[in-house]
Amino acid sequence: MSPLLACSGLTMRFGGLTALDSLDIAVGTGETVGLVGPNGSGKTTFFNVLTGLYRPSEGAVRFEASDLFGRSPQEISRAGVARTFQRSRLMLDQTVFDNIALGALGRVDLGLLPALVFRSRFRRDLSALVEKATALTRRFNPHIAASLFKPAGSFTMIDRRRIEICRALIGGPRLLLLDEPSAGMTHEETRHLMDDLLAFREEMPDLAIVLVEHEMDVIRRISDRCVVLNFGRKIFEGAFDALLADPDVQTAYLGGSQ
Amino acid sequence: METAQLTGTRPAEVVRTQGLHRLLVAAIVALLFAGGGFLLHSEAQGEVIALLAAFVAIFVFAERLSAGRRAIALCRAHPGTVNLAAAVSVLAIAAVLREEHYTLLMMATVALFATAAAGLTLQMAFAGVPNFAGAGFFAIGAYVPAVLGGTGIPHLVVLLIAGCAAALLGLAILLPVLRTRGHYAALVTIAFGLLLRSFLEVNDVLGGPQGMKVPAFSLFGLSFARITEIGPYDVSFYLPYALAGCALFALAFFVVRRLETSFVGLAFDAVRSDEVAASVFGLSIARWKATAFLIGNAMIGVAGALYGMMNGFVNPNSANFGDSLIMLSILVLGGFGNLWGAVVASVVILVIPEKLQAIQEYRLVIFALLVIAILRFRPSGLMPRATRDLSALAMGGQR
Amino acid sequence: MDPGLLAQYLFNGLMLGTIYAIVAVGFSLFFGVLDVIKFSHGDVVAVGAFSAFGAAGLTAALVALPGPLALAVGLVAALGAGAVSGVVIGRVLVLPLKNAPAVNVLLATLMAGTVLREAIRLAVPNGGNPKPFPALLPDGVLAAGSFSVGIDSVIILVGGLAVVLATHLVITRTRLGLAIRAVAQDDEVAQLAGVNFTKTVLGTFALGSMLAGLAGLMLGLYYREINFNMGILLGIIGFACAVVGGLGSLIGPILGGFLFAGIQTLATVVLPFTSAYKDVVAFAVIIALIGLFPTGLIAEKSSERV
Numbered sequence: 001m002s003p004l005l006a007c008s009g010l011t012m013r014f015g016g017l018t019a020l021d022s023l024d025i026a027v028g029t030g031e032t033v034g035l036v037g038p039n040g041s042g043k044t045t046f047f048n049v050l051t052g053l054y055r056p057s058e059g060a061v062r063f064e065a066s067d068l069f070g071r072s073p074q075e076i077s078r079a080g081v082a083r084t085f086q087r088s089r090l091m092l093d094q095t096v097f098d099n100i101a102l103g104a105l106g107r108v109d110l111g112l113l114p115a116l117v118f119r120s121r122f123r124r125d126l127s128a129l130v131e132k133a134t135a136l137t138r139r140f141n142p143h144i145a146a147s148l149f150k151p152a153g154s155f156t157m158i159d160r161r162r163i164e165i166c167r168a169l170i171g172g173p174r175l176l177l178l179d180e181p182s183a184g185m186t187h188e189e190t191r192h193l194m195d196d197l198l199a200f201r202e203e204m205p206d207l208a209i210v211l212v213e214h215e216m217d218v219i220r221r222i223s224d225r226c227v228v229l230n231f232g233r234k235i236f237e238g239a240f241d242a243l244l245a246d247p248d249v250q251t252a253y254l255g256g257s258q
Numbered sequence: 259m260e261t262a263q264l265t266g267t268r269p270a271e272v273v274r275t276q277g278l279h280r281l282l283v284a285a286i287v288a289l290l291f292a293g294g295g296f297l298l299h300s301e302a303q304g305e306v307i308a309l310l311a312a313f314v315a316i317f318v319f320a321e322r323l324s325a326g327r328r329a330i331a332l333c334r335a336h337p338g339t340v341n342l343a344a345a346v347s348v349l350a351i352a353a354v355l356r357e358e359h360y361t362l363l364m365m366a367t368v369a370l371f372a373t374a375a376a377g378l379t380l381q382m383a384f385a386g387v388p389n390f391a392g393a394g395f396f397a398i399g400a401y402v403p404a405v406l407g408g409t410g411i412p413h414l415v416v417l418l419i420a421g422c423a424a425a426l427l428g429l430a431i432l433l434p435v436l437r438t439r440g441h442y443a444a445l446v447t448i449a450f451g452l453l454l455r456s457f458l459e460v461n462d463v464l465g466g467p468q469g470m471k472v473p474a475f476s477l478f479g480l481s482f483a484r485i486t487e488i489g490p491y492d493v494s495f496y497l498p499y500a501l502a503g504c505a506l507f508a509l510a511f512f513v514v515r516r517l518e519t520s521f522v523g524l525a526f527d528a529v530r531s532d533e534v535a536a537s538v539f540g541l542s543i544a545r546w547k548a549t550a551f552l553i554g555n556a557m558i559g560v561a562g563a564l565y566g567m568m569n570g571f572v573n574p575n576s577a578n579f580g581d582s583l584i585m586l587s588i589l590v591l592g593g594f595g596n597l598w599g600a601v602v603a604s605v606v607i608l609v610i611p612e613k614l615q616a617i618q619e620y621r622l623v624i625f626a627l628l629v630i631a632i633l634r635f636r637p638s639g640l641m642p643r644a645t646r647d648l649s650a651l652a653m654g655g656q657r
Numbered sequence: 658m659d660p661g662l663l664a665q666y667l668f669n670g671l672m673l674g675t676i677y678a679i680v681a682v683g684f685s686l687f688f689g690v691l692d693v694i695k696f697s698h699g700d701v702v703a704v705g706a707f708s709a710f711g712a713a714g715l716t717a718a719l720v721a722l723p724g725p726l727a728l729a730v731g732l733v734a735a736l737g738a739g740a741v742s743g744v745v746i747g748r749v750l751v752l753p754l755k756n757a758p759a760v761n762v763l764l765a766t767l768m769a770g771t772v773l774r775e776a777i778r779l780a781v782p783n784g785g786n787p788k789p790f791p792a793l794l795p796d797g798v799l800a801a802g803s804f805s806v807g808i809d810s811v812i813i814l815v816g817g818l819a820v821v822l823a824t825h826l827v828i829t830r831t832r833l834g835l836a837i838r839a840v841a842q843d844d845e846v847a848q849l850a851g852v853n854f855t856k857t858v859l860g861t862f863a864l865g866s867m868l869a870g871l872a873g874l875m876l877g878l879y880y881r882e883i884n885f886n887m888g889i890l891l892g893i894i895g896f897a898c899a900v901v902g903g904l905g906s907l908i909g910p911i912l913g914g915f916l917f918a919g920i921q922t923l924a925t926v927v928l929p930f931t932s933a934y935k936d937v938v939a940f941a942v943i944i945a946l947i948g949l950f951p952t953g954l955i956a957e958k959s960s961e962r963v
C-alpha cells in the first residue's frame with residue numbers, strides 16, 4: 001500500500017544554509033510518527049515546508065494521489081493537511097468558536113451572497129459548525145464546549161492548546177501536524193493532553209499524525225514510529241526503543257564532535 | 259440542552275423583562291440622538307459647551323459605574339432595537355428641524371463621512387488593509403456625477419457608477435497593496451492619494467485646479483435642489499440630502515454588520531490578525547484583502563458622489579491628504595470596527611469645530627493631539643468594537 | 658543635447674539626491690533601532706527650515722552679523738530644533754507605542770507631524786504663506802561654457818555630501834554608532850551586552866532628526882523659499898527612498914535617494930512635456946518601485962517566526 005504522505009529528497013535551502021537536506025519521510029494512513037531532534041535540526045522547517053509556508057528547493061512531496069511540491073498553503077490545506085503551531089497562534093480577543101471555525105472556513109460557502117442576502121443558508125452552515133465545534137471541544141474539555149462563545153484569551157494555556165488542536169481537527173484533515181504540543185505546559189498538563197489525543201485517535205483510526213516533541217515520554221506514549229533529524233538530515237528512523245540506543249542519536253543529543 | 263431551552267416556549271415573565279429591556283434600550287438611544295440633534299442645531303456657544311459637557315459626563319458614567327456598564331451591555335444585547343430606535347430618532351430630528359439648512363447640511367455631512375468610515379472599517383478594521391487615501395476615493399466618487407450628471411443617466415445609477423469608479427481606480431494600486439504589508443502598504447496608498455490630487459490639479463479635462471460643477475441629485479426626475487416643500491410643510495433643500503445620506507449610511511451599516519457576522523467576517527479577522535494561520539487553514543490572503551479593499555472603496559466612492567452633488571462642486575482639494583487623515587481620525591477616535599463609534603466620532607470631528615468658533619483655527623492641532631492621545635492611551639477607541647458572538651445567529655430563528 | 662544643459666540637470670539631480678538621501682537615512686535609522694516608521698520626519702525638515710529662518714531673522718534684527726556667523730546661527734537653530742523635536746516625539750510617542758501595530762505608529766506620527774506643521778503655521782506670522790529664506794551663503798556664479806552654477810549651490814551640495822559621509826562615519830566609527838548597530842541587530846542581546854536601550858534609541862532619534870533639520874536648512878538655502886507644509890512631500894519621498902533602498906540599512910536609503918532623484922530628473926529630461934506632471938510621475942514611480950521591490954533593494958531583515 002502506498003503511504004498517505006511520501007516526501008523524497010526534500011531539501012530546503014535559505015541562502016547558504018541547508019535547513020532540510022534531502023529528507024525521505026513517509027507517513028501511512030492512521031500512523032503516528034514522532035519527529036525528534038535537537039533545536040534547529042529542521043523539525044519546524046519541515047512543517048513549514050509541508051504546509052506551504054516555505055517553498056522547498058528540491059525534492060518531491062506526494063500526498064495521496066496528488067503532488068504537493070511547491071503548492072500554496074491554501075491548496076495544501078484543501079488537500080487535507082492541518083497543523084498547530086509551536087507558539088500559540090490564536091486570536092485571543094475573539095471567541096473560541098471564531099477561532100475553531102477558522103479551521104473549517106475552507107469547507108463552507110464563503111461567498112458574499114450567503115453573507116449578505118441568503119442568510120438562512122449561512123445560518124444552517126453556522127449551526128452545523130457550532131454543533132461540530134461543541135462535540136469536538138467536549139471531547140477535549142467539557143468546560144471549553146460550555147464556553148464556546150467566550151474570548152479565547154480567557155482560557156488557560158492547556159485549554160488554548162486544546163482549542164488549537166480542535167481548530168486543526170474541525171476541517172476533517174487526513175494528516176495532522178502537531179508542533180510541540182507540550183511547549184510551555186507542566187508534565188501533568190502534557191499528560192492530560194496526551195490522554196485526550198490518544199482517546200481521539202481511537203475514534204479516528206484513519207487520521208495520520210506527525211508530532212514534533214522534545215518530551216521523550218510523549219513520544220514514547222503516542223508514536224508508532226520515530227524519525228530523528230539533525231542539521232536537516234534524517235539520522236534515525238525506527239521504533240522508539242531503538243532510538244535511545246542508537247549511537248548517532250546519542251551523539252546528536254549529547255553534542256558529538258561533528 | 260441550553261439551545262433547546264432557549265428556542266422552546268418562553269415563560270411570560272421572560273417575555274415581559276425582554277420587552278422592558280427593549281424599551282429601556284430604545285429610550286437610551288432616543289435620548290442620545292435627541293442630545294445629538296440639539297448639538298447639531300445649537301448655535302449658542304454656552305449651550306454647545308454645556309451639551310458637550312453632558313455627553314462627556316454620560317460617557318464617563320457609562321464607563322465607570324456599574325449601572326452604565328449594564329446599560330451598554332443591554333444595548334449590545336439588543337442591536338435590532340438600537341438600530342430601529344436610531345432610525346426613528348433620525349426621522350424625528352429631520353422632521354423637527356426640516357427648515358434648518360445648516361443643521362441638515364451638518365447631518366448629511368456626518369452621515370456621508372460615517373458611510374465613508376464604514377468603507378474604511380471594512381478595509382482597515384476588518385481585513386487590515388491600510389487606506390490612507392480615503393479622501394482620494396471620496397473625491398473620485400464626486401467627480402463621477404460631475405462628468406455624468408448631465409448625461410441623462412438616472413442618478414441612482416450614477417451613484418453606482420461612482421462606487422464602481424472608485425473601486426476600479428483602487429484596482430490600480432491593488433497589486434502593490436497586496437504585495438506589501440503594514441507601513442509599506444500604507445505608503446502606497448498615501449502616494450496614490452497625492453498622485454491623484456496632483457493629477458487632478460494639472461489635468462484640464464476635469465477642470466484643473468478649479469474643479470467642476472456637480473449637478474444636484476435627482477431621484478426619479480425630482481431634483482433635490484428644487485424641493486422646498488413637502489405637502490403642507492416648507493422644508494430646506496438639504497432635508498432630502500440629510501435623509502438620503504442617512505439612508506446610505508443605513509445601507510452601509512447593514513452591509514458591514516452582515517459581513518461582520520458571517521463567515522466572510524471571520525475570514526477578514528483571520529487574515530488581519532494572523533496571515534500565517536489564515537493561509538495554513540486555506541484562506542487566500544489576497545482574495546480577502548482585495549474583497550475588502552474594493553467593497554470599501556466602492557462605499558467611499560458612493561458617499562463621495564452624494565457629497566459632491568450636495569455641495570454642487572468638486573475640486574482637487576477634495577482629495578487632499580489632510581481630509582484622508584480626518585477620515586482615519588474618525589475611525590480611530592470612534593473605535594476600530596465599531597460603526598456607531600464612527601458616527602459619534604464624525605460628530606466630534608466634523609461638527610464641533612463648526613460650533614465652537616474659538617477652536618476653528620486650531621482644529622487640526624486639536625484633532626491631531628486627540629488622535630495621538632487615543633492611540634497612546636486607549637487604542638481601541640472611544641467605543642471599542644465588541645467581540646463577535648455568533649451564538650444567537652446559530653440558534654436560528656430568534657431575531 | 659547641449660552638454661551645459663546636461664551638466665545642469667546632473668547638478669540638480671545630485672542636489673535633490675543628496676537632500677533625499679539625508680532625509681531617507683533618518684527613516685532608515687529609526688526603523689533600524691525600533692522597527693517603526695516615524696512619519697513626522699518630513700515635518701521635522703520644515704521645523705529645521707523655519708527655526709533657521711526664525712533664528713537668522715531675529716539675530717539680523719538685533720545685530721548685523723557677518724555671513725558665516727549668521728549661517729552658523731541658522732545651522733545651530735536647525736540642528737537644535739530638529740534634535741529636540743525628534744527626541745520629544747521619540748520619547749512621548751514612539752517609544753511607548755513600540756509594541757503597537759505598525760499602522761497605529763504610522764498614524765500617531767502622522768498626527769505628530771500635523772501638530773508640528775500646524776504649530777509652524779500658527780506660530781509664524783502669516784504662516785500659511787510661503788516665506789522668503791534669507792541668503793546666508795556668498796553670492797557669485799561659477800561658469801563653464803553654457804553651464805553655470807551659483808557658489809551657494811556648490812557649497813550646499815558639498816556640505817550635504819560631507820554630511821552623508823559624516824553620518825556614515827558616526828554609524829561605523831563611534832560608540833553611539835556601535836550601540837545603534839547593536840540595537841538594530843538585536844535589542845535584547847544589545848541590552849545584555851550593556852547597551853542602554855532607551856538612550857540609544859533617543860540618540861538615534863536625535864541624530865536622524867538633526868539630519869532632517871539640516872535638510873530643511875539646505876532646502877531653504879537652495880530654493881530661497883520655505884513653506885509650512887513642505888515636509889509632507891519630502892517625508893513621503895524620503896520614506897519611499899528608504900523603503901526602496903531597504904529600511905534598516907545605511908547605504909540603501911542613500912542609493913534610494915539618488916535613484917529617486919535620478920528618475921525624477923531623467924523624467925524631466927526625456928519627457929519634457931511631463932514637467933507639469935512631475936509630481937504625478939514621482940508618485941507613480943514610488944508606487945511602482947514598492948510594488949516591484951516590496952522589501953527594498955537591500956532586503957529588510959525578516960522577523961516573522963512560525
